[in-house]
Amino acid sequence: MADPRGFLRYGRIEPPHRPVGERIHDWAEIAAPIAPAEHDRLVRDQATRCMDCGIPFCHSGSAGCPLGNLIPEWNDLVRRDLWAEASRRLHATNNFPEFTGRICPAPCESACVLALSDPAAAVTIEKIEQAIADRAYADGTVTPQPPRRRTGCSVAVVGSGPAGLAAAQQLTRAGHAVTVYERDDRLGGLLRYGIPAYKMNKTLIDRRLGQLRAEGTEFRTGCDVGLDPSLARLRADFDAVILAVGSGATRDMDLPGRDLSGVHQAMDYLVAANHDCEGDGTTPIHAAGRRVVIIGGGDTGADCLGTAHRHRAASI
Numbered sequence: 001m002a003d004p005r006g007f008l009r010y011g012r013i014e015p016p017h018r019p020v021g022e023r024i025h026d027w028a029e030i031a032a033p034i035a036p037a038e039h040d041r042l043v044r045d046q047a048t049r050c051m052d053c054g055i056p057f058c059h060s061g062s063a064g065c066p067l068g069n070l071i072p073e074w075n076d077l078v079r080r081d082l083w084a085e086a087s088r089r090l091h092a093t094n095n096f097p098e099f100t101g102r103i104c105p106a107p108c109e110s111a112c113v114l115a116l117s118d119p120a121a122a123v124t125i126e127k128i129e130q131a132i133a134d135r136a137y138a139d140g141t142v143t144p145q146p147p148r149r150r151t152g153c154s155v156a157v158v159g160s161g162p163a164g165l166a167a168a169q170q171l172t173r174a175g176h177a178v179t180v181y182e183r184d185d186r187l188g189g190l191l192r193y194g195i196p197a198y199k200m201n202k203t204l205i206d207r208r209l210g211q212l213r214a215e216g217t218e219f220r221t222g223c224d225v226g227l228d229p230s231l232a233r234l235r236a237d238f239d240a241v242i243l244a245v246g247s248g249a250t251r252d253m254d255l256p257g258r259d260l261s262g263v264h265q266a267m268d269y270l271v272a273a274n275h276d277c278e279g280d281g282t283t284p285i286h287a288a289g290r291r292v293v294i295i296g297g298g299d300t301g302a303d304c305l306g307t308a309h310r311h312r313a314a315s316i
Helices: 036-048 071-079 085-090 097-103 107-111 125-139 162-175 203-215 231-237 266-277 300-311
Strands: 156-157 177-181 218-220 239-242
Touching: 036 071, 036 097, 036 125, 071 085, 071 125, 085 125, 097 125, 097 203, 107 125, 107 231, 156 162, 156 231, 162 203, 162 239, 203 218, 231 239
Parallel strands: 156 177, 156 239, 177 218
Antiparallel strands: none
């Protein structure tokens, strides 16, 4: 069972970040290098803070993890240095923990019982999740899982964001012939073009795509489903079609000056910046030397903030 006094012996400590003055000059992830042994010790200590509550709100769908991750279970496995078992337990509910361990807003931590009296005292669940996923790749325990037999059924998945990729992986492993259609030139959806590289290195996407391909999933890029191919064509060619498309619609503001130059939607800015990082040419929306105002303080606003800093904005 979990250590019932772990949270009394260890306080909340997160892995260090690179200095601000260094990291705003590149697009690399913001985590600071740390020796593997020291990193593992830090993660084990933090996992020990999880006391496996009688009612673990952290993996409740209504208040905590929407995936239903079995958080107390893999925390205890990490505490006992059973990393491979922790990875299997984590992957049982989450296809891509290296993604969510970096970019999930972590409602699990808000729901942590330790946060009831002090929000800053919650178990560092997201960082532990990331550590399990990264350790699994380093140890070679993440391998392709092709199906043992084929069903003869075919499925088209429209959209290669996290929902589309997870659906494709589960259906492929069940034995179906799965083809993923993506409108953009590269796979990953918002993982690829909506989230800045300093929050999640895009090689992580390519690494998972390699696993999916080895399992048998096929991919088609540059396909604007509805136009080419048509939805009718997909319904005729496949036994089932899954629509896993993101919403490209933006929330606009009908205000004086909205039509002036220099006023941009956040996703237009972020997508162009990510294309720039992928080597597709300089973004047409650049904040270098400009005085920037960001309307909205959520995750997307924060992404715009970090991007504008790296563009060398005059002020934000």
